[in-house]
Amino acid sequence: MSENTLTLRDRIEEVLRTVYDPEIPVNIFELGLVYEIRIGDNNRVAITMTLTAPGCPVAGDIIREVDEKVRDIEGVSDVDVTLTFDPPWTKEMMSEEAKLELGFM
Numbered sequence: 001m002s003e004n005t006l007t008l009r010d011r012i013e014e015v016l017r018t019v020y021d022p023e024i025p026v027n028i029f030e031l032g033l034v035y036e037i038r039i040g041d042n043n044r045v046a047i048t049m050t051l052t053a054p055g056c057p058v059a060g061d062i063i064r065e066v067d068e069k070v071r072d073i074e075g076v077s078d079v080d081v082t083l084t085f086d087p088p089w090t091k092e093m094m095s096e097e098a099k100l101e102l103g104f105m
Contacts, residue, residue, distance in 0.1 A: 008039055008043060008073070008075055008076070009037060009039060011073050012037055012039075012045060012047075012070055012073060012076075013029060013037070015069045015070060015072075015073060016028060016029040016034055016047075016066065016069075016070070017029045017030065018069065019062065019065050019066055019069060021033070021051070021052060021056075021058070021062060022058050022061075023052075023058075024052065024102070025101065025102075026094070026098045026101050026102060028049065028062065028066070029095075030094065030095045030097055030098040030101075031052065031089075031093070031094055031095075031098055032089065032093025032094050032095065032098070033049050033050050033051060033052070033089060033093075034047060034048075034049045035048045035049055035050060035084065036048040042077045042078075043075050043076050043077045044076075044077055044078045044079075044080070045070055045076050045078070045079050045080070046079075046080045046082065047066060047070065047079070047080070047081045047082070048082045048084055049063075049066065049081065049082070049083060049084070050083065050084055050085055050088070050089045051083070051085075051089065052089055054085050059083065063081050063083060066079075066081050067079050067081050091104060
């Protein structure tokens with residue numbers, strides 16, 4: 001698919017697949033850490049996400065990376081990343097691909 005045929009949501013999901021939790025060799029999208037992507041007026045993007053653990057020492061780095069990478073997508077006017085632990089993340093939220101990669105299947 002060329003970049004022109006990808007929707008903004010597709011491009012956001014694509015870029016989120018390049019963000020990794022440093023302790024786990026799977027991207028945050030496949031891990032199920034991204035709970036919601038909302039695209040509002042003027043392509044303002046709101047992302048609600050979580051982390052694998054509330055005390056994650058690299059939380060700030062992951063959120064900053066999400067913010068910067070989504071902000072760099074052509075057409076995105078602003079980004080708001082919200083961190084939540086409700087509901088708490090569980091292994092069941094991972095994609096089949098992530099479960100295979102980490103040996104949960």
